[in-house]
Amino acid sequence: MTEATPRLATYPLTRERAFDPPDELARRRAEAPIQRMTYADGHEGWLVTGYAEARAILADNRFSTRPELLHSPIPQRGEFRSEPLTPGFFIRMDAPAHTRYRRLLTGQFTVRRMKQLEPRVKEITESRLDAMEREGAPADLVESFALPIPSLVICELLGVPYEDRGKFQHDSAVLLNLNSSIEEVRAAVQDLYSYLHGLVTTKAKEPTDDILSGLVAGGELTYEEIGGVGLLLLIAGHETTANMLGLGTFALLTNPGQLATVRDDPAAVENAVEELLRYLSIVHIGPTRTALEDVEVGGCLIRAGEAVTLSLGAANRDAERFEGGDTLDVTRPAHGHLSFGHGIHQCLGQQLARIEMRIAFPALLRRFPNLRLAVPAHEVPMRSNMAIYGVHRLPVLW
Amino acid sequence: MKIKADTGRCIGAGMCVLTLPRVFDQSEDDGTVVVLDAEPPADLEPGVKRAVQLCPSGALSVEE
Numbered sequence: 001m002t003e004a005t006p007r008l009a010t011y012p013l014t015r016e017r018a019f020d021p022p023d024e025l026a027r028r029r030a031e032a033p034i035q036r037m038t039y040a041d042g043h044e045g046w047l048v049t050g051y052a053e054a055r056a057i058l059a060d061n062r063f064s065t066r067p068e069l070l071h072s073p074i075p076q077r078g079e080f081r082s083e084p085l086t087p088g089f090f091i092r093m094d095a096p097a098h099t100r101y102r103r104l105l106t107g108q109f110t111v112r113r114m115k116q117l118e119p120r121v122k123e124i125t126e127s128r129l130d131a132m133e134r135e136g137a138p139a140d141l142v143e144s145f146a147l148p149i150p151s152l153v154i155c156e157l158l159g160v161p162y163e164d165r166g167k168f169q170h171d172s173a174v175l176l177n178l179n180s181s182i183e184e185v186r187a188a189v190q191d192l193y194s195y196l197h198g199l200v201t202t203k204a205k206e207p208t209d210d211i212l213s214g215l216v217a218g219g220e221l222t223y224e225e226i227g228g229v230g231l232l233l234l235i236a237g238h239e240t241t242a243n244m245l246g247l248g249t250f251a252l253l254t255n256p257g258q259l260a261t262v263r264d265d266p267a268a269v270e271n272a273v274e275e276l277l278r279y280l281s282i283v284h285i286g287p288t289r290t291a292l293e294d295v296e297v298g299g300c301l302i303r304a305g306e307a308v309t310l311s312l313g314a315a316n317r318d319a320e321r322f323e324g325g326d327t328l329d330v331t332r333p334a335h336g337h338l339s340f341g342h343g344i345h346q347c348l349g350q351q352l353a354r355i356e357m358r359i360a361f362p363a364l365l366r367r368f369p370n371l372r373l374a375v376p377a378h379e380v381p382m383r384s385n386m387a388i389y390g391v392h393r394l395p396v397l398w
Numbered sequence: 399m400k401i402k403a404d405t406g407r408c409i410g411a412g413m414c415v416l417t418l419p420r421v422f423d424q425s426e427d428d429g430t431v432v433v434l435d436a437e438p439p440a441d442l443e444p445g446v447k448r449a450v451q452l453c454p455s456g457a458l459s460v461e462e
Contacts (some may be wrong), residue, residue: 102409108429110412113421348411
């Protein structure tokens with residue numbers, strides 16, 4: 001056995017290369033897929049970088065996601081534990097409280113429902129491409145394509161006016177910025193929550209055909225809870241797919257052979273999207289859970305109260321599960337990746353995200369077969385300071 | 399092979415429908431799993447096994 005490297009003090013965030021998780025995480029995975037890590041508050045918890053171990057923890061309801069139990073793996077979010085939970089923010093609840101909210105929403109996000117949205121997503125995508133053509137190159141692909149498509153779709157689904165995007169895109173950016181102070185995050189949450197709560201009150205008087213109105217009419221949740229559910233879905237619905245589209249396009253532009261497959265072979269697109277999800281793993285940090293009782297994982301005994309932080313990026317590159325996982329190969333069987341999570345909190349909107357990406361990537365590449373970066377690759381500003389990784393901007397020509 | 403689905407555990411992620419729509423569907427009401435064919439033909443066995451494996455909530459199992 002090689003001598004163990006010193007215990008990691010907090011979770012590494014710096015990605016040495018645009019598309020790879022921090023090298024430190026790969027080194028740790030090679031050493032031990034589950035190992036001790038010191039947390040920002042001095043707590044002695046765990047770091048999980050192996051696929052099998054991460055998947056087992058995500059599937060195990062003996063690990064809690066409740067904020068009051070959490071320890072932060074990074075110094076920037078050390079004080080957040082004491083923040084009161086926004087009503088209806090079910091991603092931070094355990095079963096059965098979580099189940100109640102999720103059940104009210106799952107019928108809206110089924111594979112069939114999302115399939116029915118395809119014509120509308122295509123229409124939105126084509127209209128963004130038309131606008132890019134009209135306005136001409138160069139363009140920032142994030143602003144003109146990657147962000148508007150999922151923002152428009154989630155606004156229509158929820159019943160949030162797209163004209164208000166300035167507000168929610170700004171507040172989301174503050175929330176996800178790991179360098180925001182607790183005061184800034186608190187203000188952004190309050191601002192966005194008040195906005196959504198106001199919208200819910202309006203929908204109670206004048207219902208429209210959308211998810212927020214449906215929740216009001218259902219009568220099972222208070223307006224406060226619906227406001228919190230709306231907050232969660234609005235952030236989750238646009239920041240994630242937007243960053244997959246931006247970062248995914250960047251990755252394809254630097255891998256022309258892979259790009260050609262996505263552009264030219266419609267049968268390859270479904271799997272290509274799974275592979276991009278696996279390879280890019282845009283959840284930049286965590287998730288973090290807390291053991292509610294003593295649990296053994298991968299030969300390690302995690303004691304009740306101890307924190308575990310998973311690296312989805314490191315787990316998705318684990319050679320035990322994905323051979324040659326550090327290479328982007330849109331033809332590899334990529335199913336089973338952990339980019340949408342696993343267990344009861346697995347992404348509610350994942351089938352929507354798939355539809356959006358399956359439509360948007362090939363449409364973009366076919367409309368602009370000569371699409372290319374307008375700056376050298378190393379000058380593309382990366383989102384290393386954000387909870388969701390990606391590109392801040394992607395200047396392109398065609 | 400007989401498929402068993404626990405709708406109490408199901409969280410409506412839709413992975414089974416995505417994997418094998420000939421065998422799995424989702425309730426219009428709450429998105430939970432609906433098994434269309436609980437004893438599918440042998441040629442669908444690999445797909446069923448993959449759906450069971452991908453299910454995030456452990457709601458699906460098969461009896462040989």
